[in-house]
Structure formats: C-alpha cells, structure tokens
Amino acid sequence: MQWNELGEQTCSMSRTLSVIGDRWTLLILRDCFLKVRRFDDFQSRLGIGRPILADRLQKLVDSFVLTKVAYQQNPMRYEYRLTQKGLDLYPVIMAIVHWGDVHMSGKKGRPLLHRHMTCGHNFDPVQVCSECAETLDPRQVQVLPGPGAANRDHMPADAAAGSRAGRAKAG
Amino acid sequence: MQWNELGEQTCSMSRTLSVIGDRWTLLILRDCFLKVRRFDDFQSRLGIGRPILADRLQKLVDSFVLTKVAYQQNPMRYEYRLTQKGLDLYPVIMAIVHWGDVHMSGKKGRPLLHRHMTCGHNFDPVQVCSECAETLDPRQVQVLPGPGAANRDHMPADAAAGSRAGRAKAG
DNA sequence: GCAGGCCAGTTCCACTTTAGAACCCACATT
DNA sequence: AATGTGGGTTCTAAAGTGGAACTGGCCTGC
Structure with missing residues (x-):
C-alpha cells in the first residue's frame, strides 16, 4: 500500500x-x-x-x-x-505527549508541565466516555460496524466467525 | 535530524x-x-x-x-x-480514530462504532482535565518547563522574551 | 546603486527507506 | 514425496529524506 x-x-x-x-x-x-x-x-x-x-x-x-x-x-x-x-487535533497531541511523559521520561521527569487555566492546576489529560464520563479501558469497549463500514473491512479479528478456521482472507 | x-x-x-x-x-x-x-x-x-x-x-x-x-x-x-x-496507547489510538470520524468520514458516516460495556452506550472519547474533569481547550492550557526540561529547548515560542526581536536562535 | 541581510521557499544530489515479489525453513498433513 | 502453513529473510527498483546551495522580492546601510 x-x-x-x-x-x-x-x-x-x-x-x-x-x-x-x-x-x-x-x-x-x-x-x-x-x-x-x-x-x-x-x-x-x-x-x-x-x-x-x-x-x-x-x-x-x-x-x-x-x-x-x-x-x-x-x-x-x-x-x-x-x-x-x-x-x-489537540487530544491527539496531548495523548501522545502524556504517554511519553509516563513511559519515556528520563530520571529527571517530564520536560513540560501543563496548567489548566480554568481550574488553576497542573494536570494530565484523561480520556473518558462521552456518555458516562468514566475513564476508558480498552477491555470495556466493544467495536461494532458503523454506517460507513465496508463489508468485512477492518472489523475486529474476533468478529470474523470466531476462529481462524472460519476466516476469509481480509485483503 | x-x-x-x-x-x-x-x-x-x-x-x-x-x-x-x-x-x-x-x-x-x-x-x-x-x-x-x-x-x-x-x-x-x-x-x-x-x-x-x-x-x-x-x-x-x-x-x-x-x-x-x-x-x-x-x-x-x-x-x-x-x-x-x-x-x-489506547487514548492515542482513540483520539486519532475520533478525529478521523469527525473530520474524515465520508457521507456514509463513520466506519466503526464503539460501545462502552460499562454504561451500555455508544460513545466518543473525550479528553478532560485530571484535576477538574472539564473538557480541555488548548486555549485554556499554559505550558511550563518541567523538572526534565533542557534549557530553552522546545519551550513555547512566546515564552522566549515575548517577541521575535528578542529571541535567540533555538538550534 | 550596490553589497548584504531577511524570509520563504526551490533545486540538486547523495543517501536511506520502502514496496513487492521471491525465496527459505521447520514442521504437519495427505 | 508432494503440498500446505506460519513466520520470517533476501533481493531490486522506486520513493522519500537530509543537507547544502540557489532564487527572488524587499529593506537597510553606505
């Protein structure tokens, strides 16, 4: 591709x-x-x-x-x-920076801090559900085909007939 | 580089x-x-x-x-x-997918939906402040040097003496 | 009125990365 | 023995990248 x-x-x-x-x-x-x-x-x-x-x-x-x-x-x-x-794109950038802060910072700690002027605190970005406002855990999220889905295209691997035996080649 | x-x-x-x-x-x-x-x-x-x-x-x-x-x-x-x-990395992936859903979907709508099993609803990911739980707006966020900051490295452009006249070459 | 500087690019070339196809190897099946 | 399967590696040509030099309009200084 x-x-x-x-x-x-x-x-x-x-x-x-x-x-x-x-x-x-x-x-x-x-x-x-x-x-x-x-x-x-x-x-x-x-x-x-x-x-x-x-x-x-x-x-x-x-x-x-x-x-x-x-x-x-x-x-x-x-x-x-x-x-x-x-x-x-701000959430994308902040999510990337935050992951770097957590997993790639040296001993000295994170290079930048972010202050939320609305509340006055230094903060981390947190991703929550738009419906219940709880923090998202990938294991609690189910992926479903939406209106713009193409047939069998980029569906979850486990949605294709349950096992490898039944799967059609995705390409 | x-x-x-x-x-x-x-x-x-x-x-x-x-x-x-x-x-x-x-x-x-x-x-x-x-x-x-x-x-x-x-x-x-x-x-x-x-x-x-x-x-x-x-x-x-x-x-x-x-x-x-x-x-x-x-x-x-x-x-x-x-x-x-x-x-x-889940927030990174979800933030990217969500941006694509909003800005890059065709007429047919988004290809995938996400259901939050905790609350039972289809949802969008929302990025909020860890301190006050409000949705983040880039204009309400101030960037400050953290403990791991190198001198004058990747600071905000406007933190460097306020104007172009006063700035030192960053490289 | 010409040299030199600033800003925003474009051109050129050597080098690196990538795409795509073919090949390889250790099994397992028929 | 032939064929299939899973997980790669080896090739080559095409695309992308880095670095330096060049272009070109305008301004400043002399």
Missing part, C-alpha cells in the same frame, strides 16, 4: 494517518500548539530540511489543518495557523 | 514518536487493539510488506509495547500481544 492510498481506506485511523501520520507532521503540529507560526521558526526549532518542511506545511494547508494568514505585504509573507480542524 | 536521534530529544512528543511515529506502527497497533495477534493476519489485513512488518513488530517488542507469547511448540510459534505500556 502506498502512502497516498491510505486516505481511501474505510478506516478513520488510516484516513487520519494520511494527513498526520508522517515522521514530521506531528512535530510541526506540536510546534503549532506552542505558537510557532513561521517557516524559519519551524525550520530552526525542528531541524527539519527546508524542502520537507515546505512540503508538509503545504499538505497541512491542503487538508485544512493549517491556514496561511498574511502578516505583511511587500513582500507578501504568511504565517501558518491552526484551523478549527487543526485545533481538534 | 535523523529518525534515531528523535528518541534522545528532550520532548515527550519526540520520544513517543521515536516509538510509534512511523507510517505503519500505528496501524499495527490499531489492529492489536482489534485483537489481531499473528504475523500473517497483520500482513493480510494491512497489506504491509513482510520485511517492514517484521521490522516494526520487532521494534515494538524491543520497546516493550508488544510482547511475544508462545501459543504452540514444534515449531515454536509466537503471537504478539500488547503489554501494559502498549495498552496505555
């Missing part, structure tokens, strides 16, 4: 990864949430190659995650800002 | 991406949460090349996200299972 075929899959994960699932894109977005907005600032903070940065920014603009806003004329200069679609 | 330098950065995001931030790894993990466990099943469901699948599974085992469990002898056969460290 090529990278550009990913977005056509009947799977929200694949489709999301076709936008953000690249070596650099999530790091660019992290910096966006840290209020970096300009080409050279991304470039020097990330140490990314200029051609790749230009390509990734363009792709993020094309997929409406970022938008270019003029900040000067003569010559026209644009900065890159998160759209609402981009802002909606 | 090379891929293998990423894990050495003083940033939880970089460190996490050094483990999971690859084109295929998150798709493999999605299938792990869908209870796929065997080499050929990953291969046929994902359409991934065998050499790359072998490499990614090995790396996930090396970083303790997956573990190999024998399910038969003569010949020895192993299946790949999520460790606790791997299970802790």
Whole structure:
C-alpha cells in the first residue's frame, strides 16, 4: 500500500494517518500548539530540511489543518495557523505527549508541565466516555460496524466467525 | 535530524514518536487493539510488506509495547500481544480514530462504532482535565518547563522574551 | 546603486527507506 | 514425496529524506 492510498481506506485511523501520520507532521503540529507560526521558526526549532518542511506545511494547508494568514505585504509573507480542524487535533497531541511523559521520561521527569487555566492546576489529560464520563479501558469497549463500514473491512479479528478456521482472507 | 536521534530529544512528543511515529506502527497497533495477534493476519489485513512488518513488530517488542507469547511448540510459534505500556496507547489510538470520524468520514458516516460495556452506550472519547474533569481547550492550557526540561529547548515560542526581536536562535 | 541581510521557499544530489515479489525453513498433513 | 502453513529473510527498483546551495522580492546601510 502506498502512502497516498491510505486516505481511501474505510478506516478513520488510516484516513487520519494520511494527513498526520508522517515522521514530521506531528512535530510541526506540536510546534503549532506552542505558537510557532513561521517557516524559519519551524525550520530552526525542528531541524527539519527546508524542502520537507515546505512540503508538509503545504499538505497541512491542503487538508485544512493549517491556514496561511498574511502578516505583511511587500513582500507578501504568511504565517501558518491552526484551523478549527487543526485545533481538534489537540487530544491527539496531548495523548501522545502524556504517554511519553509516563513511559519515556528520563530520571529527571517530564520536560513540560501543563496548567489548566480554568481550574488553576497542573494536570494530565484523561480520556473518558462521552456518555458516562468514566475513564476508558480498552477491555470495556466493544467495536461494532458503523454506517460507513465496508463489508468485512477492518472489523475486529474476533468478529470474523470466531476462529481462524472460519476466516476469509481480509485483503 | 535523523529518525534515531528523535528518541534522545528532550520532548515527550519526540520520544513517543521515536516509538510509534512511523507510517505503519500505528496501524499495527490499531489492529492489536482489534485483537489481531499473528504475523500473517497483520500482513493480510494491512497489506504491509513482510520485511517492514517484521521490522516494526520487532521494534515494538524491543520497546516493550508488544510482547511475544508462545501459543504452540514444534515449531515454536509466537503471537504478539500488547503489554501494559502498549495498552496505555489506547487514548492515542482513540483520539486519532475520533478525529478521523469527525473530520474524515465520508457521507456514509463513520466506519466503526464503539460501545462502552460499562454504561451500555455508544460513545466518543473525550479528553478532560485530571484535576477538574472539564473538557480541555488548548486555549485554556499554559505550558511550563518541567523538572526534565533542557534549557530553552522546545519551550513555547512566546515564552522566549515575548517577541521575535528578542529571541535567540533555538538550534 | 550596490553589497548584504531577511524570509520563504526551490533545486540538486547523495543517501536511506520502502514496496513487492521471491525465496527459505521447520514442521504437519495427505 | 508432494503440498500446505506460519513466520520470517533476501533481493531490486522506486520513493522519500537530509543537507547544502540557489532564487527572488524587499529593506537597510553606505
């Protein structure tokens, strides 16, 4: 499967990864949430190659995650800002950072802290059920085909006739 | 910056991406949460090349996200299972899937639904503050250096002396 | 009125990674 | 002995990446 075929899959994960699932894109977005907005600032903070940065920014603009806003004329200069679609990636970024804080921090502890201005405390992000507000445990979640499901595509492995004997090749 | 330098950065995001931030790894993990466990099943469901699948599974085992469990002898056969460290990636996976559901679903709607067995409802994952349980808004979150912070490394862009004039080159 | 600098890219080339197919090996079945 | 199964490894060509240099409009200083 090529990278550009990913977005056509009947799977929200694949489709999301076709936008953000690249070596650099999530790091660019992290910096966006840290209020970096300009080409050279991304470039020097990330140490990314200029051609790749230009390509990734363009792709993020094309997929409406970022938008270019003029900040000067003569010559026209644009900065890159998160759209609402981009802002909606916040839980993704925070979940990744939090996992790193828990599982990949050195002895010295986590590099960044997050303070919730609403309540005034340093916090961790927690993922809860939208219906009962309890913390989600993967073992308490059942996956079901939704309205946009393709037949037998990316269903749970155990939903396909119960055992390996009965399964059809998924490809 | 090379891929293998990423894990050495003083940033939880970089460190996490050094483990999971690859084109295929998150798709493999999605299938792990869908209870796929065997080499050929990953291969046929994902359409991934065998050499790359072998490499990614090995790396996930090396970083303790997956573990190999024998399910038969003569010949020895192993299946790949999520460790606790791997299970802790659930919020990451769910956040990505949810973003795809909201922003990348076709007309037909989302491909998969999630049912919370604890409360019996279909749900969406919601990210909340661990302290006050309110939904997180990036504009209400302030980023501060933590105990493991390196000097001036990956700080918010606006924490560096307030304006572009005063900033030192971050590299 | 020309050198040099700033910002935002683009071009070029060497190097690395990936995709895809074929091959391999240790059994187990027929 | 031939065939099948599970889990890989070995190839090659194509794609992607990193780094440095180049482009080009505008501004500043001299």
